[in-house]
Amino acid sequence: MKARLTRSALGAALLCLACAAQASSHREAPFITTVPKVDATDFYMFRSYEPGRDGMVTLIANYQPLQDAYGGPNYFAMDPNALYEIHIDNNGDAKEDLSFQFRFKNSLTNNGNGQTLTIGGQQQSTALKQGSGTVSSPKDPNLSTIEQYSVTLVRGDRRSGKAVPITNAANGSAIFDKPVDNIGPKTIPNYAAYAAQHLYTVNIPDCPTPARLFVGQRQDPFAVNLGTIFDNVNVPLSAITSRANIGAFPNTIGDKNVTTLALEVHKDCLKSSPSGDDVIGGWTTASLRQGRLLNPKPAAGLQANEKAGGAWVQVSRLGMPLVNELVIGLKDKDGFNASKPKDDAQFAAYVTNPTYPQVLANVLNGGAGAPTNFPRTDLVTTFLTGIPGVNQPKGVVASEMLRLNTATAPVAFAQQNRLGIVGSIRDGGTDFAGFPNGRRPKDDVVDVALVAMMGGLCMANGTTNAFGFGAACTPAAVPLGATSLEFHDGVDQATVPLLPGFPYLNTPIPGAK
Template sequence: MNTLLKRSGLAIAVAGLCISAGAANASSHREAPFITEVPKVDGTDFYMFRSYETGRADFVTLIANYLPLQDAYGGPNYFDLDEDAVYEIHIDNSGNAQENLTFRFEFSDNLNDIQLPVGPDGDQQMVSVPLKNIGDASDGDNVQVSQEYTVSVIRGDRRTGTVETATNVTDGTATFDKPLDNIGEKSFPGGYQAYANQHIFEIGIPGCATNGQVFVGQRKEAFAVNLGEIFDLVNTNPLGPRDGEGAGDLADKNVTSFALEVPTECLTGTAVTGMDQPVIGGWTTASVRQARVINP
């Protein structure tokens, strides 16, 4: 299988009480010409840090962002992920710049096929609704198309290593629901944040004694940069007055985040020692099939 690969990465040191940043390889926000043809697998930023919520000090949070520059009004299809792609977060804990542990995400569509009668009385036809939802989107019966995903845990090479399936602790299945994107207040009368929070799942990670947490869905873009000025021949004045605070040109954009919280001991394994502490590296990739042999 030939694949198109997009990656971004980060290396950190996991200390007894802290995480310190190391070397980082930046990724693009659509600057790479070829990735513009397949924006659903465009990886932007990757973050890896020690969880800072109360009681979560023994966890590491991994966040991989994909599909940048999402506009709030990007309907009616919005920003589903690619069913034919694999999205992966890789961890190197042996210091050889090769993955020892991979978390693979794969997505599939769920079609509810809500139909409504259209036409004059006596000659009506049932027509599928061309929208994501026909009412309160927090009620699955009102949703036309949604997505779910699985998480596989691969030890060793990401293509030839040992593959095990993570479980949704909530219901004992191997699937997790991805929330719809933020269509608007009328579609989410109870508030989008409350709806999205229902899609934070406890995840059973094979080989880990303690469960983690996982969420995949639309989030507000946290990257701060004035893209317009940068691409306009670097039309900025770093010594001049600041026009305002915030995320610049990305202030009103969204992105799809893969957030995975993993027990630290599950990531370090036999990590090499540096500065008297285990050191791990992490990066993300997205791959899509480029060719398929029908009759070899």
């Protein structure tokens, strides 16, 4: 389908964003806090806006939240006993048609000894993973530990489909090097140049256009007033309804890093066929083996210290931002992380009768202002089907995932509206390539959510129900009126430093200045 945007179609769906996107998905369920290496923080899917890359789609899955750059000496290697995946549904049936599977391996250099020094006539393994000396290239001899990975494409069911390796276009290898984390400038004087050596052009079987691949540490691209939000939105209402205060509050995760899995693939290779439906759905998951035995006599390397076996068990899931953290009830959060989109009917009540809008109304306005149009069919449109005429696939089966209309042309970074489609319609713009039609790093999903939550979209441009909400909007608009259009969290997503091209996310914060 081609992109076709109407105010009524958009308005009928966007009110729901408020109950899903108050922050990035960090530690969103009880069990995932015990296994942070497989905790997904954000998922992005958008038409590439780097010049000369028209026709490409970028997929970014971030893992391991809230990394302090100084967190050595072992830093933030990925779990070699885990399976990280990015899934694509390209026919609307709520089942994965393509799965990109990432597996990792960590090993010590120098035949398992790492870097050694002669001390008192004896060869001794050095204590730190970077050894000593500067690092400037993959497999640098000054590294004691190297981390490598492979990527496999599975067509069809993620466990029983046809699996083929993705290979390096330069040499045919199916093994890729991951850069060590940004230890600091004395160890890695030019981290941007070092990391760039780990950006690969790759071949995907049956895809005629080469893809690009990068896996490594990045600065967390998400901006949010995180602690304040979870402390019952501990800020005066007046402070977050004034445009003068956009960007006035600190980005509490601005000094944190994440680990990024990034792929850039031609849109026709993600669709069911070059002439197939332009709308694709995407989400990321991580899985662990069902059984785990610890080695009572540990050996070198993470994978040597436990014996993992049995079936893969999914423990993390992320599509639309913050569905699990702020929509799914506490008792079902672990269950949602283990679920698949095709089974999302079991969580329908959390979408049609959500609790978070009332929670926000309670702490901001004495309980007044939460929508009361139950069941919330408007939420079903955004979370489970996509918006008709925008990013809803033909014959869609209701299921939660991020959906992108690949026929919508990308917009250059400088011209992107930080509020995505909502801001473009409000301001009379033409940027229809942003959230919730996919998600770009610049899209300020928190502010879109707050505006929608408090009825601001009803009052866009001073016209009641300008977005076509009808009666569904009226209860939310009554207490705060037009001022609710100015709702924000005080942190400006558009000011987060980003790169102009793939992998788009900024060079990670160094462990030392």
